[in-house]
Amino acid sequence: MRTQAPLESVTIRAMNMMTLQDILYTQGFGTRRVCAGLVQQGFVAVAGVPCTDPAMEFVADGLRFSVQGVLWEYHEKAYLMLHKPAGYECSQKPSTYPSIYTLLPAPIRQRGGGAAAGVQAVGRLDQDTTGLLLLSDDGKFIHRMSSPKHHVPKVYEVTAKHAVDDKQIQKLLVGVVLDDDPKPVRAAACAQTSDLQLSLTLTEGKYHQVKRMIAAVGNRVEGLHRARIGALALPTDLKPGEWRWLTAQDLASISAKS
Numbered sequence: 001m002r003t004q005a006p007l008e009s010v011t012i013r014a015m016n017m018m019t020l021q022d023i024l025y026t027q028g029f030g031t032r033r034v035c036a037g038l039v040q041q042g043f044v045a046v047a048g049v050p051c052t053d054p055a056m057e058f059v060a061d062g063l064r065f066s067v068q069g070v071l072w073e074y075h076e077k078a079y080l081m082l083h084k085p086a087g088y089e090c091s092q093k094p095s096t097y098p099s100i101y102t103l104l105p106a107p108i109r110q111r112g113g114g115a116a117a118g119v120q121a122v123g124r125l126d127q128d129t130t131g132l133l134l135l136s137d138d139g140k141f142i143h144r145m146s147s148p149k150h151h152v153p154k155v156y157e158v159t160a161k162h163a164v165d166d167k168q169i170q171k172l173l174v175g176v177v178l179d180d181d182p183k184p185v186r187a188a189a190c191a192q193t194s195d196l197q198l199s200l201t202l203t204e205g206k207y208h209q210v211k212r213m214i215a216a217v218g219n220r221v222e223g224l225h226r227a228r229i230g231a232l233a234l235p236t237d238l239k240p241g242e243w244r245w246l247t248a249q250d251l252a253s254i255s256a257k258s
Contacts, residue, residue, distance in 0.1 A: 047064070081133070087127060121134070159224070169192060172214075
């Protein structure tokens with residue numbers, strides 16, 4: 001006697017099934033018409049086998065496919081890390097320097113279609129600041145990582161113009177007043193690493209915050225690099241301008257407080 005699968009499991013499987021055309025569309029390969037054309041012209045393969053029917057259905061989760069010879073994996077939501085180089089703006093419409101989004105492949109920039117297509121930077125780094133930058137198309141994730149209420153620690157390596165002393169470090173730890181906010185802003189942690197360098201941990205992100213805090217204690221930032229977010233450190237093998245998908249372990253690390 002054949003046993004009928006529980007309705008819930010059937011529903012879950014059905015929800016995960018998508019046409020190849022829709023898979024390509026959600027992953028940023030163009031309009032549905034363009035995606036259908038890619039398939040019909042034989043530019044798309046699944047498990048190494050060319051597919052020419054845009055309506056063919058697949059379980060989307062974890063699906064690996066290639067488009068014009070480039071291998072991709074389906075991601076319902078995008079979570080990326082980028083090693084931001086100097087000389088790039090964290091803006092879709094940069095004013096002076098090139099945009100960080102030009103460092104990403106076109107499908108990443110066009111994910112989902114519509115007016116709010118593509119990934120967005122989680123917070124911003126100044127054009128001359130380097131280091132770890134997160135990007136996502138998950139609005140809830142972006143809000144959670146950006147909101148000061150969640151106190152996600154971010155570690156910066158600061159190079160100062162003048163020698164750093166204990167008095168400056170203590171002021172940063174106790175709190176300094178910035179010109180637009182009467183409430184003191186303090187570092188969650190601060191340690192000197194050399195005469196001109198220190199490691200500074202913040203749990204909120206105000207405009208030019210590191211530079212203004214250093215200026216408030218009588219010094220000046222000459223170089224700024226974000227090395228870590230939560231317990232997630234910028235990988236040593238990720239070169240400036242390179243990006244990669246975040247793993248489940250990476251996502252767990254981001255939420256871990258140091």
